Amino acid sequence: MWRSVARRSSQVRRLLSTSAPPAGPLATVPAPCIVQKRGNDILNDPWYNKDTAFPLTERDRLGLRGLLPPRVMSFEQQYERFINSYRSLEKNTRGEPDSIVALAKWRILNRLHDRNETLYFRVLIDNIKDLAPVIYTPTVGLVCENYSGLFRRPRGMYFTAKDKGEMMSMIYNWPQEKVDMIVVTDGSRILGLGDLGVQGIGIPIGKLDLYVAAAGINPQKVLPVIIDVGTNNEKLLEDNLYLGLRQPRLEGEEYMAVVDEFMEAVHARWPQAVFEDFQMKWAFETLERYRNRFCMFNDDVQGTAGVALAGLLGAVRAQGRPLHDFTSQKIVVAGAGSAGIGVLSMAKQEMSRMLAKTGEEGHNQFWVLDKNGLITKDRKDLDPAVANFARGHGPNEIPDLHEGASLVEVVRKVKPHVLLGLSGVGGIFNEEVLKAMKESDSPRPAIFAMSNPTTKAECTPEDVFKHVGENAIFASGSPFSNVSLGNGKTGYANQANNMYLFPGIGLGALLSGARHISDDMLQAGAECLASYITDDEIQKGILFPEVSSIRHITARVGAAVVRAAVAEDLAEGCRTVGPKELGSMSESQTVEYVARNMWYPIYSPLVNNK
Ligand SMILES: NC(=O)c1ccc[n+]([C@@H]2O[C@H](COP(=O)([O-])OP(=O)(O)OC[C@H]3O[C@@H](n4cnc5c(N)ncnc54)[C@H](O)[C@@H]3O)[C@@H](O)[C@H]2O)c1
Ligand SMILES: O=C(O)C[C@H](O)C(=O)O
Ligand SMILES: [Mg+2]
Secondary structure: OHHHHHHHHHHHHHHHHHOOOOOOOOOOOOOOEEEOOOOHHHHOOOOOOOHHHOOHHHHHHOOOOOOOOOOOOOHHHHHHHHHHHHHHHHHHOOOOOHHHHHHHHHHHHHHHHHHOHHHHHHHHHHOHHHHHHHHOOOHHHHHHHOHHHHOOOOOOEEEEHHHOOOHHHHHHHOOOOOOOEEEEEOOOOOOOOOOOHHHHHHHHHHHHHHHHHHHOOOHHHEEEEEEEOOOOOHHHHHOOOOOOOOOOOOOHHHHHHHHHHHHHHHHHHOOEEEEOOOOHHHHHHHHHHHOOOOEEEEHHHHHHHHHHHHHHHHHHHHOOOOHHHHHHOOEEEEOOOHHHHHHHHHHHHHHHHHHHHHOOOOOOOEEEEEOOEEOEOOOOOOOHHHHOOOEOOOOOOOOOOOOOOOHHHHHHHHOOOEEEEOOOOOOOOOHHHHHHHOOOOOOOOEEEEOOOOHHHOOOOHHHHHHHOOOOOEEEEOOOOOOEEEEOOEEEOEEEOOHHHOHHHHHHHHHHHOEOOOOHHHHHHHHHHHHHOOOHHHHHHOOOOOOHHHHHHHHHHHHHHHHHHHHHOOOEOOEOOEOHHHHHHOOHHHHHHHHHHOOOOOOOOOEEEOO
16 A cells, blocks of 8 residues: 555645645636525525625625615625634633633634625635634534524524424425535534534534535535434433433434434435444444445544544654554554444554555454453453454463453553544543553554543643653644644644545545445545655654645545545446546546535625526
8 A cells, every 4th residue: 555655645746736726716707606585585695695795786686785884895805804803802802711712713603604604614714724623623512512502593404203204305394406415413422522412413513614614515515414312411301491302312223213214315315424423333333224325424433444544554654664564553542432443443454455465464453442441352242343353362462461451551561552542531541651652662652642522632742742752643633732842843733533534535425426435435535645744744743734734635535535436436427527537537637626626615696586
């Protein structure tokens, strides 16, 4: 794989330097947009509303004369006005508790989202590094926790256990003819915050904001969905203001029947869905059940796996070793849930692929812990997905590492190259554990604290560089600031979040017209991400690109996914571009094709058709 990564990486760099960045508008004169509405109905529709930027001719044409103040502002002026208010808010809330500031920022953005989508997404795209933490992790976690109190307007669709038998007709209540991307949760495991019931809808909303900002999915064609089958969160059940079904979660066949009906209903109208933040048992069950029947993937299992794999390969490069040495890296994973097992499965697959090329035999390179400590074959009632990684009693085992051993014991004895956390428990990579990582067999011990939101991160970058040393490599699921190490040196706080992959996987699947999303398509996306970072950056401890380049990355990941779909004969083409044409595109032409199809927020002239 390394050769293909290196080749791809040089092509990607060439493309970056020679072609226009996919972040900007591709046509200077936007195509007109036909609207069926007039007057106030347009002003109240965030998809068409331009606020004070409606030109006079359009105000006449659309019955808006007199409904707006007379001065016509430009898009740029509106943009500046919003950014100024946002910066004032930052200034005025300085010194307030973090959660107050975060929610104030979310509110001002959410109000813009509700009012004027074009301006909202331009603000988001141009300031993605600053704003991703507001619309996505960590603030999205806070928003979900407080959703019932924050609720002002609905967004997306709410399917519940009480809608059984009605979903097929309900799906036609959604006003848009076409939907390209659906993100759905059942609210059962929201980030590391547990069961938040209906309030989990904040996650599909936040993820779809990223689909628009990073992948250029048209915001008129996205659909956030919550499937509310109740909640087992006692606090919510007792809360009078809770907006979801006040009943315990459906389980077993009753649960599956609701999700099955939703999938059939949604599929009757639109093709693509992404599953997000389902508790482990349902994450795996629904993935197995639907992945070959529908064009869907589970982002926590599969998106996370690809991002982690890119990081793990980066950690090998940082040690100055050939990629093949990945097969002998010792990896300790804290968390045997949907994300942890997803990562382990993909990493194991990658190791097997590498070993198959040289005909070598591999060993179990993973030590996995859950809330009861190290998982061994002595563990009773092991989930089959987890059992694959349980430690045994063979000659390759480290003596004395018993069932249920603590994290610090495991790290001390294994001396892993990588310590990866997907436990949802904040702070478990404590001083003792990190000091044990100092004895790692790697010259660049890597610590991935991937749990979200920030409060659930297994450790902070400060702790890592202090206790493990300056040569350590750090990545986290939620954003942290880099650490100044003195002597002008920087300890990089990478963000290892599935946001680097899910937009590209979705976009690639859409633009290839893939019937379903295969392992090869996912692997191609992960390899593309891994190749994005140069050797110089890797040496500095940079494993993932800046969030500000997410649109560039997504165009390339999307193209890699398209090409993998074509290679596997899964691509049926999209709109006027058929499978044959997709197959004849070179790598750079595929990137251009993907970039060309990314929506970009500019005001289109509106033409009334009523
Ligand atoms: N960075 C990313 O892109 C990304 C992607 C997906 C999930 N996540 C995060 O990963 C976390 C877990 O997600 P999930 O879907 O796997 O959840 P899950 O509930 O399915 O799994 C959590 C696992 O952690 C284990 N665990 C609990 N306490 C532990 C401890 N003290 N030590 C070791 N293991 C412990 C549990 O037993 C379980 O196996 C969440 O915080 C989520 O936000 C991050
Ligand atoms: O939502 C995120 O930030 C990443 C991931 O999907 C998670 O569940 O934590
Ligand atoms: Mg998730």
